Amino acid sequence: MTDDEPSTVSMQSLNASTAEKLRQTVARIERLEEEKAEVAQQVKDVYAEAKAFGFDVKALRQIIKIRKTDRQEREEQEQVLETYLLALGEI
Incomplete structure (x- = not known):
């Protein structure tokens, strides 16, 4: 329709x-x-x-986004991000 x-x-x-x-x-x-x-x-x-x-508005927006995320989920995302950055030689 x-x-x-x-x-x-x-x-x-x-x-x-x-x-x-x-x-x-x-x-x-x-x-x-x-x-x-x-x-x-x-x-x-x-x-x-x-x-x-x-205050840095971009940082504040990131803080708000982070605080909306469940702590365990956020930690898992951070671990994956760290793994990827290590693999790319960024850290």
């Missing part, structure tokens, strides 16, 4: 309560998207503040 083709469920087959639920769902998604954009702007502002304090 392409975007131009009508879906198998037409608006005529939606009863009033189903249509209302659809409207509520769309409105909720739109509100969440707005909140997501606001949070993204706040994060951007915090990074800008950090940069103004003289």
